[in-house]
Amino acid sequence: MRCEELHEALVQARYGAAEESAEQTSHLASCGECRAFASEQTKLDSVLAHSESMSAGPGFDTRFFARLQAEQASNARAGRAARSRRSWLWWSLVPTLTAAAAAALMLWRKPETQSVPQEDLALATDLELVQELPVVEHLDEAEALEVLAELDVAELDKLAHEQPVGDSVKEAKP
Amino acid sequence: MHDPDAALMLAFARGQEQAFVTLYRSYRDRMVSYCARLLRDRAQAEEAAQDVFLKLYRARESYQPQSRFSTFLYRIATNHCWNLRARLDNKLVQRDGTTHERAVSPGRDALAALENSELHDALAAALDQLPDKQRSALVLVHYEGLSYKDTAGVLDTSEGAVKSLIHRARETLTRELATFVSAEGEVQHAV
Ligand SMILES: [Zn+2]
Numbered sequence: 247m248r249c250e251e252l253h254e255a256l257v258q259a260r261y262g263a264a265e266e267s268a269e270q271t272s273h274l275a276s277c278g279e280c281r282a283f284a285s286e287q288t289k290l291d292s293v294l295a296h297s298e299s300m301s302a303g304p305g306f307d308t309r310f311f312a313r314l315q316a317e318q319a320s321n322a323r324a325g326r327a328a329r330s331r332r333s334w335l336w337w338s339l340v341p342t343l344t345a346a347a348a349a350a351l352m353l354w355r356k357p358e359t360q361s362v363p364q365e366d367l368a369l370a371t372d373l374e375l376v377q378e379l380p381v382v383e384h385l386d387e388a389e390a391l392e393v394l395a396e397l398d399v400a401e402l403d404k405l406a407h408e409q410p411v412g413d414s415v416k417e418a419k420p
Numbered sequence: 421m422h423d424p425d426a427a428l429m430l431a432f433a434r435g436q437e438q439a440f441v442t443l444y445r446s447y448r449d450r451m452v453s454y455c456a457r458l459l460r461d462r463a464q465a466e467e468a469a470q471d472v473f474l475k476l477y478r479a480r481e482s483y484q485p486q487s488r489f490s491t492f493l494y495r496i497a498t499n500h501c502w503n504l505r506a507r508l509d510n511k512l513v514q515r516d517g518t519t520h521e522r523a524v525s526p527g528r529d530a531l532a533a534l535e536n537s538e539l540h541d542a543l544a545a546a547l548d549q550l551p552d553k554q555r556s557a558l559v560l561v562h563y564e565g566l567s568y569k570d571t572a573g574v575l576d577t578s579e580g581a582v583k584s585l586i587h588r589a590r591e592t593l594t595r596e597l598a599t600f601v602s603a604e605g606e607v608q609h610a611v
Contacts, residue, residue, distance in 0.1 A: 253587075
């Protein structure tokens with residue numbers, strides 16, 4: 247066994263990554279250089295012990311949870327903004343669809359995602375993006391379902407997933 | 421692999437905020453300590469440890485329990501501290517128009533500390549001048565008590581590479597701290 251190999255093995259043994267073999271023991275007994283290395287490594291461990299572990303100082307928790315809360319608040323604001331942007335995108339599609347198709351889309355999405363969130367509807371109304379909405383509202387459910395049956399389901403699926411509705415979608419995850 | 425912390429992280433992903441608080445409490449001091457050894461001062465380490473927990477909070481939906489939870493968290497901390505160090509070094513270079521002394525004059529900090537006869541400072545300086553990967557491997561194995569395998573997971577490398585990183589780190593430290601580590605004498609304690 248070469249001295250260099252033993253040096254590596256001694257370091258690994260120090261961290262429980264290897265066990266000392268009989269060959270190593272006999273080499274160590276007969277090699278002054280390796281004994282000096284082993285002794286040096288023990289001394290290095292004593293030196294390394296002079297770096298003490300730290301713990302969180304006073305006020306750490308308060309500062310952390312304040313940062314977390316600030317981030318959550320800003321996420322909530324960003325989420326509302328993103329939802330309003332998505333609303334705009336979604337509602338801007340309305341004129342390109344037929345009124346009936348829009349109605350079918352809303353009804354079709356309802357069981358899973360509670361349709362368009364109320365705040366989005368309010369926002370879209372505010373932004374006057376829902377010119378077609380009264381038409382949508384005047385269709386009755388049976389009529390809409392008939393239209394739905396004629397629509398391309400894959401196309402609707404695609405549209406529905408282009409307009410995620412925030413938390414209600416997340417909560418639906420297992 | 422039974423890993424209660426991974427189970428807590430999954431519970432957090434399902435919306436149980438209390439599980440996050442439990443993880444935070446159990447890893448808080450370890451993260452502060454780990455970041456302190458990878459960075460340069462306490463305030464920086466505390467800030468970095470908080471960043472790590474914010475990143476953990478954000479990672480709840482993408483978390484996949486492919487490795488131990490602790491490996492996952494140490495990996496976030498390691499990458500974050502490396503980025504911080506790189507950014508700080510860049511700033512230093514930009515400010516003086518020269519390379520940071522840590523790079524051009526290895527051992528200078530350690531020598532200065534030796535002159536002050538302060539083992540504690542000399543050790544901190546010697547650890548500081550190790551390359552990032554060597555320092556992280558040594559700190560993970562020596563101070564954090566991780567196995568070579570888990571350390572390899574944190575550093576995204578092989579166990580063989582970890583062995584070599586540890587060996588090189590200890591060789592450098594033995595050389596840099598030669599005054600304190602001498603095969604002939606006892607460990608010299610600082611006054
Ligand atoms: Zn030998």
